[in-house]
Amino acid sequence: xxxxLLIVSLILTLTLIACSTYDEGPFFSFYSPEVRxxxxxxxxxxxxxxLESRSLxxxxxxxxxxxxxxxxxxxxxxxxTTNTINGTWDFSEDKYDLFLTPNYExxxxxxxxxxxxNKELWVIPHSEKKSTTEPIIELRYIKx
Numbered sequence: 001x002x003x004x005l006l007i008v009s010l011i012l013t014l015t016l017i018a019c020s021t022y023d024e025g026p027f028f029s030f031y032s033p034e035v036r037x038x039x040x041x042x043x044x045x046x047x048x049x050x051l052e053s054r055s056l057x058x059x060x061x062x063x064x065x066x067x068x069x070x071x072x073x074x075x076x077x078x079x080x081t082t083n084t085i086n087g088t089w090d091f092s093e094d095k096y097d098l099f100l101t102p103n104y105e106x107x108x109x110x111x112x113x114x115x116x117x118n119k120e121l122w123v124i125p126h127s128e129k130k131s132t133t134e135p136i137i138e139l140r141y142i143k144x
Contacts, residue, residue, distance in 0.1 A: 124139070
């Protein structure tokens with residue numbers, strides 16, 4: 001009996017660990033990434049090569065991002081509700097990348113998602129990963 005319980009516990013543990021989509025978690029969620037990302041997010045911390053960067057936190061333009069259920073987004077620049085970028089958002093098929101397509105330009109803003117919980121969103125701007133000599137910038141948002 002205890003051997004069966006041990007086997008079932010081991011299988012359940014391995015299943016839960018395998019459910020993690022993102023490097024930094026959460027390790028298990030009942031909600032899809034599309035549901036978790038919906039809402040308004042405010043920049044909380046900017047890291048440069050895993051070290052807090054107060055100067056980058058003050059300079060980074062994407063202070064607030066709102067993701068709607070209908071895949072629309074709004075970015076408030078520099079904390080101003082009048083200076084915004086609007087467009088559509090979507091995840092890559094594997095959910096590791098987040099794509100923002102502004103309405104007014106033919107560009108694609110791409111983020112690698114490191115963590116997406118109900119209250120935390122950690123992303124790395126795609127352009128920041130191209131060079132090995134430049135620091136890796138990680139943006140950490142909290143849900144309002």
